[in-house]
Structure formats: structure tokens, C-alpha cells
Amino acid sequence: MTGTGQRVAIITGAAQGIGAGLAAGYRAQGWAVVANSLSIKPSDDPDMLTVQGDVSQAETADRIVNEALKRFGRIDTLVNNAGVFIGKPFTDYTTDDYQLAVNVNVTGFFLMTQRVIPEMLKGGGGHVVCISTSMVDHAHSDSPALLATLTKGGLVAATKSLAIEYASRGIRANAVSLGVIQTPLNPPEAFKELAKLHPMGRVGQVSDVVGGILYLESAQFVTGEILHIDGGQSAGL
DSSP, X not given: OOOSOOOEEEESSOSSHHHHHHHHXXXXXXXXXXXXXXXXXXXXXXXXXXXXXXXXXXXXXXXXXXXXXXXXXXXXXXXXXXXXXXXXXXXXXXXXXXXHHIIIIIIHHHHHHHHHHHHHHHHTOEEEEEEEEGGGXXXXXXXXXXXXXXXXXXXXXXXXXXXXXXXXXXXXXEEEEEOOBOSTTSXXXXXHHHGGXXXXXXXXXXXXXXXXXXXXXXXXXXXXXXXXXXXXXXXXX
């Protein structure tokens, strides 16, 4: 248990890319971090707890929350970062594709968020952050990705719903809607072409996302916001 009023963030999908950047960003702000993913390794940092497991499984969600409370005694923020992106023509999707996208992107959000909100209420408030995509409101004919828009669009709607339901009880809910971010999910040679999706002519960096989410963390009068971090993609081409 922190015992010092140190704030605690749970970050899912934190082994690499955006999740790892967020874990480092919150730690740099003095937060304790509970980092989860299927492949996350133990940490030597006493203020960084790692919990392996599939976030779409109830047992994993229970274990993350229970271990967070056991180690640090509180939960202030949840970043629902774990997600999958499967881009292909609509009729090429398989039932397995559909189930994977729904399990990780939606069920993981549902299980984790439903478990942390009671703990946030006990502590007098908190913050839930979801990760979405600008494709939700700006589809692109050259990049079909219906399962991303179906599941991540659901998170956008859920973010607004949570924000209103809990606004009077000290819990904020916000989301970031991303363009293409340079992470290990895409091969390096793809980024030059992917940059054309953004009016700014480049892909985003993990630091761009971390900066946006830490802004939302500090913006205590902001809830129900969908912050686009997409190089202008959502505004048009």
C-alpha cells in the first residue's frame, strides 16, 4: 500500500508501444502503475506492479484489481489500452476475427471498468480512459476496418455514457481517438504510406499519445471528451 497518497494507474496492454509509453509517462509523474498484458515481464521498480493475463477473461480482471489494491491500496485511473486492430475488407472477416476484436476491445473494457469504478467511488473519484481510432468518424476507402470501427466506436459511446452517469460522483471518463501511431504493430516500411492518411503528413509517436492522455489526467473539468490525436485526420483530407 502506498500510504502516502500516491496515485495509482492501471494500464492494460502495457508490454510495448503505447501501453509501455503510458506506464513510463505515469511513473515520471510520480504515479504508481499496475501494468498488464499477456506477455508483460516482472519489474524491479517497487512502484510498478506487473500482472500477466488476458484482460478479456474475468479471472484476469479480478486479479489485476485485487493485486493493485493489495500492493497500493487504491485505484485512481484506469487506461483501457489493450486492443487489437484487424484491417481487411468486410466480407473477408472470419468469425474468429470478430470474436477476437469483441473480446479484447469491448469485453476487456467492460470487465476492467466495471471492477475499478466501485473502488474509485470508495476513494472519492477517479478517471477512466479509453483508446479509440479516428476511423470511427472518418472512414477511409483504402483502409477498410469495420471491426475496429464497430468495437472502438462502442467505446466512444460508452465513454460519454460513463462520463454522464458518474459526473456527480467524481469519476471522469475520456477517450483518445488515434490516427496511425508508430508502434511495433506496424512494420517500419509501412509508415511512409500510412503518413498519407494524416493532413500533417506524418504518423504519430507514442509520446504524442502519452502527452494527450496526461493532459486529460490533469484536466479536472474535462469529462466525456474524445480527444483526437491523429494529425488532423478527423478534420478531413
